[in-house]
Amino acid sequence: MNEQVIEKTSLITLVGPPNSGKTTLFNYLSGQNFKTVNYPGATVEYSICKLLGKFNLNANILDSPGIISLIPNSPDEKVAVESLYCHPQLGIPDIIIVTVDASQISRHLFLVKQLIEANFRVLIALTMTDMLQKKGLHISEKELGRELGCPVVKIDGRTGFGVNELIVQAEQSIEKSQREIIKQPIIFNENIDKQRLIKIYNEIAEIEKKVIHETITPRKIEAANKKLKIFNEPIGKQNRNSIDYTTLRIDRFLLHKVWGLVFFFIIMAVTFTSIFWLAQPIMHFIDESFGYLAKAVHDSIGVPWIGDLLSSGIISGMGSVLVFIPQITILFLILGILEDTGYLARGAMLIDKPLSKIGLNGKSFVPMLSGFACAIPAMLAARTITNKKERYLTIFIIPLMSCSARIPVYALLMAFLFPPEKAWIGGLMLAGVYIFSIVSSVIIAGIINKFSARIIKAQDNSSFILELPSYRVPKLRVVLTNTYYSVKVYLKKAGPIIFFLSIIIWGITYFPNSSPKVDTNNLNKEEIGQLERAERLSGSYASHLGKIIQPVMSPIGMDWRVGVSLISAFAAREVFVSSLALIFKVTGNNASIQSSIVEAMRKAEIGNTGRKLFTPATICGLIIFFMFSLQCISTIAVSRKETGSWRIPILQVIIFTSFGYFMTFITVNGLRAVGIN
């Protein structure tokens, strides 16, 4: 190995059109050990990793969103193109590996030609040659390399075939490049002569003719096709560029004018209902385990405050949220499967026209759907939207999508409304909440679109151009790994917040009146415990804080304890559940944490008035509040970053939170007026 290469860490950038196998190759090269994770919908950030040691080359690999041209059309493409010309930390890549789908070279070579014209050092990784073989065609990488003037290696990113050779080739090219004078890459701009684009395509057509050959005689294919009862088309130029027959057949239903929409709604309905039904048994198990653990810890530790901190503070706090991991996992899993099959792009196409009526775009569909997992990757995924106004409007309404952090809250509130034996009603209600959140976000998007000139302030050409990839059977391993990483990211993000806030909330509810004096006459141990807890809380810091916010909470029928929980929910919505658990001092005296919280909530009264704090009216009010109000600091920060100013995030907080409060006020008082209490 060349010494220079050992000294310096080279930069290899992966570039390729969407669906060219770029991310698969990247995953193989990095061993899935990269910094950012691919969220459903798109690679939206750059991912960077060290090349695995087994390849014997000291290099960083940079993966960026798929592009079809060096002239970016949307923010995610801009990220990719800029990473080629001038990466802020890493500079110009030593070599660019372009993934090219062998069965799509008539389109995919366009980017290669542009890169070569722009003076980049290019190495082609030719993927999916097996697809070409199925069509009875063969591509010669040597001839292709000669025509283009750059090395070409056939690879398969799933099995690793050819990847070693690719890296050896990359190393040789890097060594060679160090002996040459570096040419500054040429930047293409929007005013490019369109004749030049057409010329590139004409050159590609010539190359295609030279490098693709038929492997078997047409007659053999005809015979084989007859056997398989597939359509018999004259072999020739057309067959080279025909679409996968299965895809066409499936699309006859899934993209049908009427049936397509029916299937669309069925797929969406199955997605959301399965989140609740499938997760139920696992959740029950986790819930009981934490309840048992909390009780065991509480009983076995001698020092009262430490025992209380561990059981009520940490175990109950964390447990009340971790219970929802199964639901979140299922959501990520389904999104992953939908993406991997190629359906998401179809969904975007089907919904483009209706969404364009309210100022959105078909491409808003994937970000909105991701919003049901988490608003943060969803806002990043909105970068695929070309039009600025549509993109900002999508980002604007994403917080209204019912994100997975709200699942714990709704599930608890539903458990309060419906007893365990009628859990299925709760499931239906939860589905109803989802539908309602979609409907209301559509209405709000429509209203904001009307005022868009004042709120969004951006105008652009509205466009929808999207490749519909061939259907594939999802690769379970890939989907599972991605789900695993998504859940891990979720836990890493939410975990510490919940942990620290649990301790803080425990602290402000336990101190300063930590060992209150109560009248212990004629009371058993449990009753003394309850009395002590109530006494301790009423003299706590939390109660002082709560008195300040009481005036805001009274109109919506709630007291300071709910107020404190709502404030803590601004760090992350699911903290609402853990802080309720803490404020109402749920210790593991019952088998499961959730039923303990519900039981404590049923007992809670407003002050000493004897009136119940939680009634069906106030619970419905809380559900409404969580549907609308923007209570997530991370979302606000990402919204600021993605829109480039504070304008949109501030408007989001003000509009959504005040609207949420207003709707809660109407719901609570409305329900009371009609006698539901």
Add this chain to the structure above:
Amino acid sequence: MRTAADMEYGERCIISEVDSAHPSSRRILEIGFTPGQEIELINKSIFNDPLAFSLRGTLIAIRRNEAGCIKLA
């Protein structure tokens, strides 16, 4: 003159020109709708918009309005 927006299901046509005046024309060329290229209309979404064309071995969905700038021979 007929454009890609006027095509029927399953109809195959050759592109003669892409109207440069349309703001999406550059992207439409870049994705492969070039003069001389054969396209086939595969699907129409509800309200007949967007349209999915078979082009160079893949399916591309574009809006009716954008298909209007693809002139047919």
